[in-house]
Amino acid sequence: MPMGEDIHLTPPRAGTARGGLAAPDLAPSEMGSAETDQAWIAVIQKMDEAYAELVSQQVELEAKNAALEEAQGFIAGLLGAMTDVLVACDLSGRVEQVNLAAERAFGQRAEALVGRPLAELIHGASPTSAADVLDTMASRARIADREFSLATPEGPLPVAVNGALRFDPRGRAVGIVLVGRPIGELKQAYSDLASAHEHLKRTQQQLVHAEKMASLGRLVAGVAHELNNPISFVYGNAHALKRYVDRLMRYLDAVPAEGAAATAARAELRVDRALADIPSALAGMLEGAERVRDIVADLRRFSSDQRGAREPFDLAAVVRSAVDWVAKSQMPDLEVQVALPDDFETIGHPGHIHQVVMNLVQNAVDAMEGQSAPRLDISGSRTADRLVQEVRDSGTGIPTEVVDRVFDPFFTTKPVGKGTGLGLSICYRIVAEHEGRLTVENAAGGGAVATLALPAAGGRP
Structure with missing residues (x-):
């Protein structure tokens, strides 16, 4: 109650008092002035106590409301942050x-x-x-x-x-x-990590493959060196023997047979037939020695130091060597047609390109396995600065859904144990290093065709 304000109270009725205070059950005329004042003082005291309690509750309520607002603000701040x-x-x-x-x-x-x-x-x-x-x-x-x-x-x-x-x-x-x-950034980071891991695996496989090829190159170089000496000996002696036989045959023709015994001995020993067969036998010997010599040359070319400077070489000779090594040895009934220009020289590492062509021919042979009339067509053309060679097979072709994945590392359509899925991937990288292009697609008339394009020797790289 505000201080200094006058208090006007109406006397309570008999038996009641304001604020719930019970008044004496006496008529006003029977109450003395002192008792009346005391009753009103008690009423005022009760009202003051009630007001003080209300003020205390209001203060407590305001404190709780402030705490609640603070808690709500804290929660809102947490949600916003x-x-x-x-x-x-x-x-x-x-x-x-x-x-x-x-x-x-x-x-x-x-x-x-x-x-x-x-x-x-x-x-x-x-x-x-x-x-x-x-x-x-x-x-x-x-x-x-x-x-x-x-x-x-x-x-x-x-x-x-x-x-x-x-x-x-x-x-x-x-x-x-x-x-x-x-988790978008997390998934992207995981994808980048997986991609880096795959790249690392491909690099590791390529290193392993490179080491295997280096070991094979050293082995082939040793074998070629060991074969070269005896082949040179056989080849040189075959030429000498051919000259000797020519002389002996001219001598025997000049010396007449003496008596019936000589004639009978010559007939019994079939000397005339032997003399007639000697030229063809020597020719076959020389041809075989020349073929072995060519194989040794191919082995040396294949095992040459492929880290050195690039050099011009005949791509047609590399193609024919690859066909001899792979197609004719694995599929004797294969019909092979090779049509390459005379001037078919490129620049690069012969051993690398030999590996690429061998892989293309091997894939073509594998695609025709089990066919009754397999056919392999190899053709080439040349422009001013480009050589283009095609290897076409008569197989079933490449499934449409995987034709775009043939150069992916570790991807293969061959049965388990017959292919690693690295051959075409490594070939693609080798051709790219030679500033060329390698594509594989289905041919219009059936089968598949691999196209190898390389810079022409003497042209613009």
């Missing part, structure tokens, strides 16, 4: 509250999101759907690191979601709280 998306739903799956991160993710204010079904906020291709969330609530379970895709204006946003049921003060489930952490 969260980088994870928070969505609170009721038991029917309708959104009841979102945080600032959710507003930024969905590109809408909280007022536009509240009340919407959760299904509208989840992308159709999400691994976890709104129905899964409702089933989780029905089973009283938790959601732990489940992948969701949120429907945002920029497209699907992958998030890892954790969720738990929300309960009221009486312990009844009233909804669920979902907290999602964007």
Whole structure:
């Protein structure tokens, strides 16, 4: 009650008093002035006590209200500072509250999101759907690191979601709280890591292959060196023997047979027939020695130091050598047609290109395995600065769905144990290092065709 203000009280009726104070059951005329004053003083005291209690309760209420506002501000600050998306739903799956991160993710204010079904906020291709969330609530379970895709204006946003049921003060489930952490950058980092790992594996395989090829080159070089000496000996002696036989045959023709015994001995020993067969036998010997000599030359070319400077070489000779090494030895009934220009020189490492052509021929032979009339056509053409060579087979061709993957490392259509999937990948890299181009596609008339394009010797690289 304000100080200095006059107090006007109306005398209470008999038996009652204001403020619930019981007054003496006496008529006013029977009460003395002292008793009346005492009663009113008691009433005033009770009113002061009630007012003081109201003031105390008001102060306490204001303190609690301030604490509540502070707590709400703290919670709002926490929700606003969260980088994870928070969505609170009721038991029917309708959104009841979102945080600032959710507003930024969905590109809408909280007022536009509240009340919407959760299904509208989840992308159709999400691994976890709104129905899964409702089933989780029905089973009283938790959601732990489940992948969701949120429907945002920029497209699907992958998030890892954790969720738990929300309960009221009486312990009844009233909804669920979902907290999602964007994992787009994490998935990108994982993809980059996986790509780097695959690149590392390819590099390792290439290093292993390079080491194998280097070891094979050293072995081939040793074998070629060891074969070269005896072949040179046989080749030189075959030429000398041919000259000797020519002389002996002229001498025997000049010396007449003496008597019947000589004539009978000459007939019995078939000297005339032997003399007639000697030229063809020597010719066959020389041809075989020349072929062995050519093989040794090919081995030396294949095992040459491929890290040195590039040099001009005849691509046609490399192609014919590859066909002899692979096609004729593995498929004797193969019909081979080779049509290459006379001037078919390129620049590079002969051993590398020999490996490429051998691989192309080997793939063609494998594709025709089991056919009754296999055919291999090798053709070539030349422009001012480019050589183009095609290797065409009569096989079944390449499946359309994998034709774009033939140069991928470790990809192969061959049975397990027959191919590693590295051959064409390494060939593609070798041709690229030679400033060329290698393509493989299905031929119009059936089968597959591999096209190798290389710089022409003397042309523009």
